[in-house]
Amino acid sequence: MSSLLLLTNALQPSTEVLPALGLLLHNVRVAPAEGPALVDTPGADVIMIDGRRDLPQVRSLCQLLRSTGPGCPLVLVVTEGGLAAVTADWGIDDVLLDTAGPAEVEARLRLAMGRQQITGDDSPMEIRNGDLSVDEATYSAKLKGRVLDLTFKEFELLKYLAQHPGRVFTRAQLLQEVWGYDYFGGTRTVDVHVRRLRAKLGPEHEALIGTVRNVGYRFVMPEKSERPSEAKAKAERSEAERERARNAQGTGGAGGVGGAPSGTGRPEATRA
Numbered sequence: 001m002s003s004l005l006l007l008t009n010a011l012q013p014s015t016e017v018l019p020a021l022g023l024l025l026h027n028v029r030v031a032p033a034e035g036p037a038l039v040d041t042p043g044a045d046v047i048m049i050d051g052r053r054d055l056p057q058v059r060s061l062c063q064l065l066r067s068t069g070p071g072c073p074l075v076l077v078v079t080e081g082g083l084a085a086v087t088a089d090w091g092i093d094d095v096l097l098d099t100a101g102p103a104e105v106e107a108r109l110r111l112a113m114g115r116q117q118i119t120g121d122d123s124p125m126e127i128r129n130g131d132l133s134v135d136e137a138t139y140s141a142k143l144k145g146r147v148l149d150l151t152f153k154e155f156e157l158l159k160y161l162a163q164h165p166g167r168v169f170t171r172a173q174l175l176q177e178v179w180g181y182d183y184f185g186g187t188r189t190v191d192v193h194v195r196r197l198r199a200k201l202g203p204e205h206e207a208l209i210g211t212v213r214n215v216g217y218r219f220v221m222p223e224k225s226e227r228p229s230e231a232k233a234k235a236e237r238s239e240a241e242r243e244r245a246r247n248a249q250g251t252g253g254a255g256g257v258g259g260a261p262s263g264t265g266r267p268e269a270t271r272a
Helices: 019-023 055-068 080-085 102-119 152-163 171-179 188-201 228-252
Strands: 003-007 027-031 046-050 074-078 094-097 126-129 132-135 140-143 168-170 209-212 216-219
Touching: 019 102, 046 055, 046 102, 055 074, 055 080, 074 080, 074 102, 080 094, 094 102, 126 152, 132 152, 140 152, 152 171, 152 188, 152 216, 168 171, 171 188, 171 216, 188 209, 188 216
Parallel strands: 003 027, 003 046, 046 074, 074 094
Antiparallel strands: 126 132, 132 140, 168 216, 209 216
16 A cells, blocks of 8 residues: 555545545545645655646646655646646656546556656666757756757657667557557657657757658767867877878988989089
């Protein structure tokens, strides 16, 4: 049995927010969906946030929870209409519809806690490839320090490709891994998201997501740029080699006795 903290302002949280939760054997505590209310709240295995109303305020609360680092998964409960507003910058770990059944709720809670245990404090939460960094902890991606404004699925797609640099995935594979087994849309969805991702990466970096003709997509490892010290050393070596070549050419061109210039048929006449 797990300890769950439900953040909601509902008058009857046990029946309003997520009815299926009352059918599961978990210890559920309720607190107001406000930042200050969390100061005196004991820890929990999972924090569930009621996101059925006032989405802007709920988004701010989720970001506050993520930035303060409660150390446990954040699961957002929304209506079907609210799904469209959820993006990667909310900082949540999973989303549940308020109509979800007991089996789905239990499975998602179990997976959220399992991922938390596997990740641990020592596992890297940030993926770095060249100028691109993908932070799983904050659901954010940066390119040369610039924060990319990505939707949830755009972030998940970029993260999945960046986790497997160089590996080619078919559209069907990406649809299965990123969108899940229960998604019934076509593979055209992958093409649309790749096009949007490339647009947000910009002309200079859109090639990070490469197309393999008649197969699918892959993350292209960026070429390593030389450090200033390495570039300077390389330039100095090149200059030294050119200097040696000039010296060799100068000494090799001299010939004859007494240093007479090479190529002259006879020694220079001496004036009286």
